[in-house]
Amino acid sequence: MTVTKEQIVTWLEETAVVLNENKEYLTELDSPIGDADHGINMTRGFNKVMEKLPTVADKDIGNILKTTGMTLLSSVGGASGPLYGTFYMRAGMAVMAKEELSNEDLYKMLQAGVDGVVQRGRAVPEDKTMIDAWTPAMSALKAAVEAGDDTVTALEKSVAAAEQGMKDTIPMQARKGRASYLGERSIGHQDPGATSSYLIINALLETVKGV
Amino acid sequence: MKKLINAVDDVVKEQLEGMALAHPDYVKVHFDPTYVYRADAPVEGKVALISGGGSGHEPMHGGFVGYGMLDAACPGEVFTSPTPDQMYEAALAVNGGAGVLFLVKNYTGDVLNFETAAELAYADGIAVQSILIDDDVAVKDSLYTAGRRGVGTTVLAEKIVGAATEARYDLKQCADLARKVNKYGRSMGMALTSCTVPAAGKPTFELGDDEIEIGIGIHGEPGMRREKMKAVDEIVDDMMAEILDDGPYARTVREWDNEHGEWIDVELIDPPFEAGDEIIAFVNSMGGTPVSELYAVYRRVAQICEGRDINIVRNLIGPYITSLEMQGFSITLLKADEEILKFWDAPVNTPGLRWGV
Structure with a gap:
């Protein structure tokens, strides 16, 4: 089973829809431990991506994702801009010229994106960041791909791990980003970046499932 | 809003x-x-x-x-x-x-x-x-x-x-x-009130009528601790101690x-600061605090510096680095060679x- 270029475009569209639906939720999560703008910034960025997407929809997957990353980089701001911008740009570079993705390609693409985020933001697991959603999600995806699961099953496992990773940020004390200034007061709140990351990978699953 | x-x-x-x-x-x-x-x-x-x-x-x-x-x-x-x-x-x-x-x-x-x-x-x-x-x-x-x-x-x-x-x-x-x-x-800052980001439409954090937030940043992010409102001299004493007693x-x-x-x-x-240092003292409004109250702050800052043999050779007082309409202030001391x-x-x-x- 493969993921087609059309599905990648649909994934980005679905991501924009889901982020817009969760705009206030993400901003609310960002209020007690951040600066109350995560939902606002992410929707601004993905609305820009939606404007750009028609101009690159006929290009290969690598180019589509790279354009997505460049657009986020110049429109989101905050820490999320360079982090998500880097995520999509690196993901795109890993699948340049491809029109469809095998499960291995899909894993390679997402892992390249996550590696880029780690390099830029220098976060490690349990810092209470988006990495806490991505790390278990990628481990689960890797195991599923190696076990020969079909795409939907592999992504289902990955999304379940991302959701658990997102929830696991609640008891963590933040060590990166603005939330880190709160020290122990950051405990008890779910990380907004881990949440938007979960929404993004879940949007990929929903797209591949075709619902 | x-x-x-x-x-x-x-x-x-x-x-x-x-x-x-x-x-x-x-x-x-x-x-x-x-x-x-x-x-x-x-x-x-x-x-x-x-x-x-x-x-x-x-x-x-x-x-x-x-x-x-x-x-x-x-x-x-x-x-x-x-x-x-x-x-x-x-x-x-x-x-x-x-x-x-x-x-x-x-x-x-x-x-x-x-x-x-x-x-x-x-x-x-x-x-x-x-x-x-x-x-x-x-x-x-x-x-x-x-x-x-x-x-x-x-x-x-x-x-x-x-x-x-x-x-x-x-x-x-x-x-x-x-x-x-x-x-x-x-530097060290404090807030008497929160502030509202226009796109968010409501205050970034809640602060009771009799509460203040000590150690606030400049984005309405919560600070290091929350206290009951008290006299300006007491607030400045606490903040100046944090700055002047801060180690390397x-x-x-x-x-x-x-x-x-x-x-x-x-x-x-x-x-850290030492007795005998010459400094520039900068008392800044977070946006909503009037200059008159900044002078009340500066009065205490100057008294404390004098008591610790730190010489304020220049000062800057006013709203220069603000957090929208937040009431509060920050103190910055800069050793000046x-x-x-x-x-x-x-x-x-x-x-x-x-x-x-």
């Missing part, structure tokens, strides 16, 4: 348009991407000083663009870092051939975006250096946090390093001076190595700060 705005999405753009109309002799505003730059830029042979950050801190940074201070400022959305394309294009626009120095407040968003911009500028053959301002003593440790935030010292660094660029310091000298100003500067502050920061085109880790240690004082006293001519011209 009651604010003097039209559509929420147009807030920053319309405010910048107003600024351009008000100060055509000083600044121009470029949109798409957005940056404020000196009307006479680029100044040939002079290092270009660029800063930026989220909007909502006015007059910083746009109001400090002009002779003797910044060459360009990159405003983001309210309380949101600007993006790398803004900084990169501002660098192209104001580079006078002597390179570009980024002054970056230590907030994760600002740092990551400026890092990306430095790489872009370098790739274009522009000599670039980037110095971090991290002076907020409310943040105690750097190991388990993103490090001290960049607050009041930023204003003083923009003034002092801006004057050095006019004196034709080269890029390395400007970077060294900026690093020194940051090393000698310490050690941390590792990333600086751009322009020779090799890579990021390098630099170990920095800020020495001969070089720092010389450039502090040098002429400056910007919409937000002006003397000696």
Whole structure:
């Protein structure tokens, strides 16, 4: 089973829809431990991506994702801009010229994106960041791909791990980003970046499932 | 929410348009991407000083663009870092051939975006250096946090390093001076009220009528502790103790190595204040606190310094680095040596700060 270029475009569209639906939720999560703008910034960025997407929809997957990353980089701001911008740009570079993705390609693409985020933001697991959603999600995806699961099953496992990773940020004390200034007061709140990351990978699953 | 705005999405753009109309002799505003730059830029042979950050801190940074201070400022959305394309294009626009120095407040968003911009500028053959301002003593440790935030010292660094660029310091000298100003500067802030980001529509945090937040940053983010309201002298006593009794502050920061085109880790240690130090004292309003109350604060600051044999040789009092309409204030103390004082006293001519011209 493969993921087609059309599905990648649909994934980005679905991501924009889901982020817009969760705009206030993400901003609310960002209020007690951040600066109350995560939902606002992410929707601004993905609305820009939606404007750009028609101009690159006929290009290969690598180019589509790279354009997505460049657009986020110049429109989101905050820490999320360079982090998500880097995520999509690196993901795109890993699948340049491809029109469809095998499960291995899909894993390679997402892992390249996550590696880029780690390099830029220098976060490690349990810092209470988006990495806490991505790390278990990628481990689960890797195991599923190696076990020969079909795409939907592999992504289902990955999304379940991302959701658990997102929830696991609640008891963590933040060590990166603005939330880190709160020290122990950051405990008890779910990380907004881990949440938007979960929404993004879940949007990929929903797209591949075709619902 | 009651604010003097039209559509929420147009807030920053319309405010910048107003600024351009008000100060055509000083600044121009470029949109798409957005940056404020000196009307006479680029100044040939002079290092270009660029800063930026989220909007909502006015007059910083746009109001400090002009002779003797910044060459360009990159405003983001309210309380949101600007993006790398803004900084990169501002660098192209104001580079006078002597390179570009980024002054970056230590907030994760600002740092990551400026890092990306430095790489872009370098790739274009522009000599670039980037110095971090991290002076907020409310943040105690750097190991388990993103490090001290960049607050009041930023204003003083923009003034002092801006004057050095006019004196034709080269890029390395400007970077060294900026690093020194940051090393000698310490700040602490507090809030009487929260503030409302226009796009959010409600206060960033809740603070009871009889409560104050000590150790607040400049984005309405909660501070280090919450207390019951008390007399101004008691508040200032606490904050001055945090600043004056703060020990050596050690941390590792990333600086751009322009020779090799890579990021390098630099170990920095800020020495504590000592009896006999000469300082610049900066008492700043968070936006909603009137100047009259700042003088009540300054009165106590001066008394404390006198009692500890610390000599205030210059001062700055007013709203310069604000958090929208928040009531509260911050204190910044900067140890001033001969070089720092010389450039502090040098002429400056910007919409937000002006003397000696």
